[in-house]
């Protein structure tokens with residue numbers, strides 16, 4: 001489902017983060033990307049999600065080349081990819097409802113079905129009453145939940161979550177944890193999580209990739 005071959009990434013200032021990364025995740029596999037702040041976890045997830053070109057190397061998702069290639073655009077209508085970045089990543093000029101609906105429409109779903117599914121996903125997270133609001137009109141916690149609703153509605157083949165509990169209010173943690181555990185247990189879904197510390201995900205059945213300042217952790221058994 002997810003293949004990274006000889007991947008090298010730089011920080012936005014051009015500083016090398018790591019090189020020679022190999023990953024191969026079959027459908028249903030889970031991966032925890034671990035490492036201290038600033039070591040490049042977010043940049044790696046963006047490259048795997050097709051939103052940030054690597055310095056060199058290859059990324060394939062569901063048999064589709066993202067890099068070299070046109071990144072996430074290449075996935076349209078072929079592989080469903082859902083991601084939640086630390087800041088949520090909602091489109092600020094669209095309502096929460098439209099933020100959830102748009103990826104479904106891009107995947108070819110009819111407008112009626114997409115809106116119905118978006119409404120149900122937002123209601124599940126207690127956001128039904130604010131579905132017509134734009135992201136800046138709701139709290140940071142609600143924005144984060146809406147970004148989870150967007151992924152849940154999409155039912156993606158690949159889920160990529162950066163710092164999954166960052167910004168989730170304490171009363172919503174159990175709901176979000178349940179959702180992530182269900183994704184992790186689904187044999188058809190591949191899940192990638194980035195965290196400084198596994199915390200509540202320590203028991204997740206997942207492989208681990210350790211990033212360290214200045215490169216890959218030399219103790220990482222995944223690497224050749």
Ligand SMILES: Nc1ncnc2c1ncn2[C@@H]1O[C@H](COP(=O)(O)OP(=O)(O)OP(=O)(O)O)[C@@H](O)[C@H]1O
Pocket residue numbers: 011012013017035036037038039040041042043044196
């Ligand atoms: N927009 C940006 N502009 C400049 N530098 C950036 C930007 N985003 C990330 N960086 C730098 O790139 C490096 C990797 O950042 P990245 O966010 O991938 O690390 P991380 O492991 O995810 O850390 P954290 O857990 O703190 O988010 C860091 O040194 C960071 O300062």
